[in-house]
Amino acid sequence: MTGNIVSLAIVLLLLALAVWAVVARNAFLAIAGFVAYGLLLSLVWVRLHGVDVALTEAAIGGGLTGAMLIGAVSRLRGTEAAARAERSGAGVHVLALLLSLGVAATLALCVLVLPDPAPTLAPQVAQNLAVTGVGNPITGVLLAFRALDTLLEAIVLVIALIGVWSLAPERFWGGRPGLRHQADPDGILAYFARLLPPLGIVFAVYIFWAGADHPGGKFQSATILAAMWTLVLMAGLADTPRIDHRALRFGIVVGPLVFIAIGVLGLFSAGALLAYPPQWAKPMIVVVEVALLPTLTLVLGLLLAGAPARRGGGA
Amino acid sequence: MNVETLYGLGAAALVGIGLYGLIVLAHPLRKIIAFNVMGSGVFVLFGALAKRGAAAGLHADPVPQALLITAIVVAFAASALAVALIVRLIESTDSASLASDPPDGSRD
Numbered sequence: 053m054t055g056n057i058v059s060l061a062i063v064l065l066l067l068a069l070a071v072w073a074v075v076a077r078n079a080f081l082a083i084a085g086f087v088a089y090g091l092l093l094s095l096v097w098v099r100l101h102g103v104d105v106a107l108t109e110a111a112i113g114g115g116l117t118g119a120m121l122i123g124a125v126s127r128l129r130g131t132e133a134a135a136r137a138e139r140s141g142a143g144v145h146v147l148a149l150l151l152s153l154g155v156a157a158t159l160a161l162c163v164l165v166l167p168d169p170a171p172t173l174a175p176q177v178a179q180n181l182a183v184t185g186v187g188n189p190i191t192g193v194l195l196a197f198r199a200l201d202t203l204l205e206a207i208v209l210v211i212a213l214i215g216v217w218s219l220a221p222e223r224f225w226g227g228r229p230g231l232r233h234q235a236d237p238d239g240i241l242a243y244f245a246r247l248l249p250p251l252g253i254v255f256a257v258y259i260f261w262a263g264a265d266h267p268g269g270k271f272q273s274a275t276i277l278a279a280m281w282t283l284v285l286m287a288g289l290a291d292t293p294r295i296d297h298r299a300l301r302f303g304i305v306v307g308p309l310v311f312i313a314i315g316v317l318g319l320f321s322a323g324a325l326l327a328y329p330p331q332w333a334k335p336m337i338v339v340v341e342v343a344l345l346p347t348l349t350l351v352l353g354l355l356l357a358g359a360p361a362r363r364g365g366g367a
Numbered sequence: 368m369n370v371e372t373l374y375g376l377g378a379a380a381l382v383g384i385g386l387y388g389l390i391v392l393a394h395p396l397r398k399i400i401a402f403n404v405m406g407s408g409v410f411v412l413f414g415a416l417a418k419r420g421a422a423a424g425l426h427a428d429p430v431p432q433a434l435l436i437t438a439i440v441v442a443f444a445a446s447a448l449a450v451a452l453i454v455r456l457i458e459s460t461d462s463a464s465l466a467s468d469p470p471d472g473s474r475d
Contacts, residue, residue, distance in 0.1 A: 055370065056368070056370065056373070059370050059373050059374065060373060063373060063374065063376075063377035066377060066381070067377060067380055067381065067384070070380075070381050070384045070385070070404045070408075071384055073388075073400050073401070073404055074384055074385070074387065074388030074392070074397075074400075074401050074404065075388075079394060079396050079397055079400075082397060082400050083400065086400050086403065086404070089404070089407075090407075093407055093411070096374060096411060096414070097414060099370065099374070100370075100371075100374060100411075100414045100415060100417065100418045100427065101418060101421070101426035101427040102414055102417065102418075102427060102432045102435065104432060104433075104436060105414065105432055105435045105436055105439070108435075108436045108439050108440070109439055112439050112440060112443045113407070113439060113443075116443055117403065117443055117446060120443075120446065120447055120450055121396070121399075121400065121446075121450070124396060124450045124453065124454060125396060127454055127457070128394075128396055128453070128454075128457060131394065131457055131462060132394055134462060134464065135393040135394035135395075135397075135464065144390070144391065145391055147390075148386075148387050148390035148391050149387060151386065151387075151390070152383040152384070152386045152387035152390075153383060155382060155383055155386055156379045156380055156382055156383025156384075156386075157379075157383075159378070159379035159382055159383075159412065160375075160376050160379040160380075162379075163372060163375035163376055163378075163379060163412070163415070164372070164376075166375075166416075166419065170416070170419035170420050171420065172419075172420030172421070172422045172428045173420070173428055173429075173430045174420055174421065174422040174423045174425045174427070174428045174429065174430075175422050175423040177423075177425070177428075177429050177430065178422075178423035178424060178425055179423070189425060189429035190429050190432055190433045190436070192429070193429050193430050193432075193433035194433045194436065194437070197430070198430065198433060198434070201433075201434065201437055202437065205437045205440060205441055208441055208444065209440070209441070209444050212444035212445065212447065212448050213444075215448045215451075216447060216448055216451040219451050219452065219454075219455040221458075269436075271436055271440055348440075351444075352443070355443070355444060355447035355448075356447065358447075358450075358451055358454065359451050359454070359455065
């Protein structure tokens with residue numbers, strides 16, 4: 053019973069924060085609400101028994117997305133007043149309200165008439181997990197049963213990064229993303245940027261390795277590494293790399309390439325694309341995970357840094 | 368009411384709130400935030416369905432949960448691309464307007 057009360061409180065707070073993120077007076081306030089919303093959402097995942105999802109949500113939904121939006125809002129100052137002037141009229145508001153209510157009501161109705169017992173693939177996963185050699189069912193799904201989704205996702209991430217880069221003005225192509233950050237070298241930011249990354253890296257490696265049998269894995273680990281990198285960049289201790297750097301580009305594509313190579317290998321060794329020969333499943337999954345780690349870390353960090361905005365130069 | 372239904376209904380409301388903001392808000396950055404609220408509503412609904420699929424000793428169906436992790440990461444990538452587009456729009460036009468005739472802001 054107390055569990056239900058806690059859940060009800062979480063849902064009400066979640067809805068209040070969602071409304072805040074939509075109606076707040078300015079973009080900065082909306083983003084502040086949205087970051088809190090993302091963190092609360094990870095509590096929802098814990099309540100729904102999705103600890104792996106909760107870890108991802110806390111790191112990406114609350115952390116990286118919030119950091120990206122705050123970075124964007126500082127560059128968009130002055131455009132908000134103009135946007136307010138072109139607010140849609142009362143008619144549009146009423147129509148939007150009706151449409152939103154209709155969609156929400158339809159969804160709510162669907163939730164109330166869901167079939168019982170619910171369709172589930174859990175028994176199949178539990179039955180076949182032992183073959184993959186990993187103990188965490190989520191990792192088993194991500195890298196064995198639904199490996200194609202994970203491969204396509206890694207490719208989508210690389211394409212998104214190419215999309216962001218391609219927005220660079222012609223003269224900055226091949227240069228460094230974002231602005232060079234300046235911070236007081238004796239300040240608290242620089243202090244934390246020296247103190248936290250070693251701890252963060254150890255933590256990320258633990259999350260990465262524990263992901264085989266416990267909640268965690270490459271996505272969560274890569275997000276932590278990307279966050280540590282961003283911290284160092286924001287403290288001005290290091291600069292973003294030039295995007296035409298060969299080693300950087302190799303690091304970005306190594307994950308999908310290794311994944312595809314292992315997938316094609318499966319055609320010959322196990323008779324299907326992305327299939328693993330049973331006794332080799334665990335080592336192959338580990339190879340794919342290790343290869344995806346630099347790709348995910350670099351792509352997440354560079355998506356946050358944005359399009360190239362200055363000439364590379366030597367310094 | 369069980370926990371899954373409670374979160375499912377909350378998710379439906381989140382989709383509605385996000386959709387309303389997406390249509391009504393004028394600034395593209397605000398639209399991105401609203402779109403993320405709408406998207407997270409879809410995710411929570413999916414998570415509630417995963418919870419309903421608890422069986423065989425697992426507390427939830429791991430297949431939709433794994434897809435959720437993929438979805439959260441892809442949603443971040445899509446948002447990053449959208450933000451980059453807006454920053455570029457403002458750099459090149461000095462305005463964040465999505466209207467076809469930006470200088471005239473007094474349309475109904």
